[in-house]
Amino acid sequence: MATHSSAWSNRLSRTIPRKPGDWVRLLFLFVIAVLTLMPLVWVVSTSLRQPIESFSVPPEWIPVDMDFSNYNEVFERIPFWSQMTNSFIITITVVAGQIVTASLAGYAFARLRFPGRNFLFWMVLATMMIPGQATIIPVFILISRGLGINDTLWALIIPSLSTAFGIFLLRQYFLQIPGDFEEAAMIDGANQWQIFRQIYFPLASPGLAILAVLTFNAKWNDYFTPLVFMNTKDRFPITLGIVDLKGYMATGSISVVLAGIVLSTIPVIIIYIFGQRYLIEGLMMGGIKG
Amino acid sequence: MVSQAIQPKRNRITQWLAADTMEGIRRQRALLGYLFIAPSIIGLLIFIIGPMIATFALSFFKWNVFRPPEFINFENFTRLFSDPRVFTAFRNTFLLVIMTVVMLEILALALALSVHRLASRPLSYFFRTSYFLPVLLSGAAVAVTLGYMFHRDFGVINYYLGLLGIPKISWLTDSNVVLWSVSLTTVWRNLGFTFIIYLGGVSSLPTEILEAAQVDGAYGWRRLKSVVLPLLSPTILFATVTDIIKMLQFFDEPFIMTRGGPGDASRTVVMLMYENAFGNLAFGYGSAIALILFAVILLVTGIQFALSRRWVFYS
Numbered sequence: 001m002a003t004h005s006s007a008w009s010n011r012l013s014r015t016i017p018r019k020p021g022d023w024v025r026l027l028f029l030f031v032i033a034v035l036t037l038m039p040l041v042w043v044v045s046t047s048l049r050q051p052i053e054s055f056s057v058p059p060e061w062i063p064v065d066m067d068f069s070n071y072n073e074v075f076e077r078i079p080f081w082s083q084m085t086n087s088f089i090i091t092i093t094v095v096a097g098q099i100v101t102a103s104l105a106g107y108a109f110a111r112l113r114f115p116g117r118n119f120l121f122w123m124v125l126a127t128m129m130i131p132g133q134a135t136i137i138p139v140f141i142l143i144s145r146g147l148g149i150n151d152t153l154w155a156l157i158i159p160s161l162s163t164a165f166g167i168f169l170l171r172q173y174f175l176q177i178p179g180d181f182e183e184a185a186m187i188d189g190a191n192q193w194q195i196f197r198q199i200y201f202p203l204a205s206p207g208l209a210i211l212a213v214l215t216f217n218a219k220w221n222d223y224f225t226p227l228v229f230m231n232t233k234d235r236f237p238i239t240l241g242i243v244d245l246k247g248y249m250a251t252g253s254i255s256v257v258l259a260g261i262v263l264s265t266i267p268v269i270i271i272y273i274f275g276q277r278y279l280i281e282g283l284m285m286g287g288i289k290g
Numbered sequence: 291m292v293s294q295a296i297q298p299k300r301n302r303i304t305q306w307l308a309a310d311t312m313e314g315i316r317r318q319r320a321l322l323g324y325l326f327i328a329p330s331i332i333g334l335l336i337f338i339i340g341p342m343i344a345t346f347a348l349s350f351f352k353w354n355v356f357r358p359p360e361f362i363n364f365e366n367f368t369r370l371f372s373d374p375r376v377f378t379a380f381r382n383t384f385l386l387v388i389m390t391v392v393m394l395e396i397l398a399l400a401l402a403l404s405v406h407r408l409a410s411r412p413l414s415y416f417f418r419t420s421y422f423l424p425v426l427l428s429g430a431a432v433a434v435t436l437g438y439m440f441h442r443d444f445g446v447i448n449y450y451l452g453l454l455g456i457p458k459i460s461w462l463t464d465s466n467v468v469l470w471s472v473s474l475t476t477v478w479r480n481l482g483f484t485f486i487i488y489l490g491g492v493s494s495l496p497t498e499i500l501e502a503a504q505v506d507g508a509y510g511w512r513r514l515k516s517v518v519l520p521l522l523s524p525t526i527l528f529a530t531v532t533d534i535i536k537m538l539q540f541f542d543e544p545f546i547m548t549r550g551g552p553g554d555a556s557r558t559v560v561m562l563m564y565e566n567a568f569g570n571l572a573f574g575y576g577s578a579i580a581l582i583l584f585a586v587i588l589l590v591t592g593i594q595f596a597l598s599r600r601w602v603f604y605s
Contacts (some may be wrong), residue, residue, distance in 0.1 A: 025404045033420040057449040104329035114323035134584040138344035221428030229370025239430040261431045284490025
């Protein structure tokens with residue numbers, strides 16, 4: 001990673017902490033790591049507890065006799081499979097849709113000239129300033145009364161297919177790719193669509209990956225929009241399902257709810273394992289370019 | 291007959307877009323440009339720009355869907371400014387923003403500076419992953435989990451504080467404490483996100499300037515204050531603006547953890563908007579609240595950028 005080459009001084013000489021300051025720093029990092037990891041460990045260990053012991057303190061941090069019955073109960077209390085499937089359908093459709101719409105627009109704004117380009121790009125940038133909550137009421141009216149698709153997965157998919165952030169991000173990537181490729185391809189007889197599809201689109205794949213990972217994470221974890229649009233439990237995404245499960249288990253075992261949380265987080269963890277480079281890169285880019 | 295009528299027209303279009311003239315290629319690319327941006331622009335017009343205008347318009351109406359909308363001029367706004375609950379919701383939101391953002395920025399910056407100094411690769415990878423994991427959880431999952439941990443009688447947090455001799459705290463039911471519980475929850479969930487942004491900034495600091503500072507005898511606090519922080523100021527501005535905008539729209543955690551309670555002690559502006567619009571079907575009043583929130587976001591961001599000229603340093 002770039003961090004290595006731009007280290008402050010020769011970091012090799014500091015493999016072992018020497019100064020007292022280094023130890024203090026290390027201790028600080030460990031304390032915060034323990035505090036950030038503690039709730040996660042608690043979720044997993046408590047989800048494996050006997051329901052009867054789920055409330056007892058101190059918690060058993062390392063589960064000795066693991067009880068997976070809580071995991072089975074999740075499936076009995078809420079339509080878990082349908083809700084996970086819903087989340088998958090919504091998330092994957094939105095990710096695919098955003099990649100298509102944002103890469104096309106990002107390419108056009110970066111590489112094609114047409115009258116009104118600057119004005120339209122500024123319009124796109126301006127929409128990034130508008131928070132979802134400021135538009136949710138008219139969008140709700142449009143979705144429920146105009147299109148009549150509330151309480152269907154379409155309500156959660158269609159409004160998310162176009163993205164100002166994605167256009168902005170991918171435009172940056174297309175700007176970084178040299179224009180020479182286009183001339184070379186044209187000499188070889190490629191048309192404009194082929195130039196986009198076969199040359200520039202693949203070259204922008206790091207940007208596409210960043211957009212995909214960030215969108216997956218945001219959409220999978222969205223709670224507010226489904227809360228507004230959905231009523232039928234079978235059509236809930238899993239975020240609503242988890243809160244529903246909590247209400248259902250209000251007087252029962254919290255271990256079941258935590259088991260549901262563990263299960264619902266597995267897809268995001270998998271995406272993170274494969275896409276962490278892109279996720280981290282996407283976030284860091286914001287910080288560097290400020 | 292038909293094909294004859296269409297044939298010349300098609301020729302004219304292909305001629306107009308002829309790939310063997312510069313003019314034709316230019317036109318081809320312009321046409322392609324419009325085609326390429328059309329899906330995005332249409333989507334943004336229908337689902338963001340149009341609705342934003344509609345929110346503005348709706349805020350002058352009284353409408354509950356069942357009866358036709360009734361134009362009431364500024365009545366929603368006069369009601370809004372005299373509604374004590376609106377005042378409370380804005381106060382709570384501002385307090386949450388300040389508490390959360392101050393904790394987030396200081397902690398994330400300190401972590402980024404410390405992790406960057408680590409020489410051990412595995413150790414720095416371990417810390418980065420630990421801080422980042424909560425970011426992967428949904429607000430819903432976090433709110434449910436921390437809600438249990440903050441429970442007064444069987445919560446883990448009070449148990450361990452009890453071992454330190456601290457009496458039980460009513461984290462979620464005491465109106466003086468509840469904002470802290472919600473804020474700490476948010477800090478826990480978002481720390482990794484802000485941390486990564488700062489780590490990006492810290493790792494791109496120019497080594498030469500830092501070494502020059504060291505040669506000039508600037509160490510420790512001195513170097514942090516007069517060299518590192520000014521160099522990081524664009525990153526600090528970016529992170530602070532992003533975090534403040536995010537916190538002003540705060541909803542999931544207090545909605546799930548406390549339902550705004552006790553009383554209105556943890557009710558945020560978005561919660562109030564949600565309850566008015568989708569609970570009471572007061573779409574006009576809800577729109578007015580949403581519009582004021584949007585204005586506040588623009589104002590706060592504008593002030594930050596205006597003030598940033600005094601402290602943000604661009605090399």
